[in-house]
Amino acid sequence: MSIQVAPSILAADFANLQSEVEMLNASEADFIHIDIMDGVFVPNISFGIPVTKAIQSHATKPLDVHLMIQNPDDYLGAFRDCGAEIISVHYEACPHLHRTLQGIHSLGAKRGVAINPHTSIDLLSEIITDIDLVCLMSVNPGFGGQKFIENTYEKVKRLKSLINQKGAKTLIEIDGGVNLQNAPKLMECGADILVAGSFVFNSENPVQTISALRSLA
Ligand code: DX5
């Protein structure tokens, strides 16, 4: 299977959100990645439920919602109502992760867990079979346009071997600083989905950039 691509709307022109979403609809993007930041879990505020609803009203691609927020349990239903097909919560924000994942599952969404660069893969070993997607952060969450952390390759390999060892079907998503330079190696290490924000939206032709990432073999 080829790599899937989830452009991050965080890097879009928010004053022209409808046309940005329509551009993604017309592209080969597999998902639209939506970064929700609360100014508490991460040192930045992006946007919330009303803007996500507005994106949903124009999107024909599935929404991949990345919650960089404290107390995500309080908002799972609201984001599911915004059409989220994948809801990722942060490992570091969930003292009762198993319960949180049950909550996502009961809403009919795919269960995502995002982990920060300093968080060890080993911490997922008891719960990996309950996770549909691990979002491996390859930058510290909070901002687009940051430099890719090289240690990510090793983490992808370790995560892939944990998934295989446990017979899980978990997908591996990489988030932060992804570009055409690091994408081939990420795929080689076992990545399934690449999130790309600034690399896509700052490029001259975002539709072509999405195709280029997606056609990496
Ligand atoms: C970072 C976000 C990322 C970000 C990626 O906190 O979770 O999804 O938008 O942006 P780039 O691709 O610019 O690093």
Ligand code: ZN
């Ligand atoms: Zn993200």
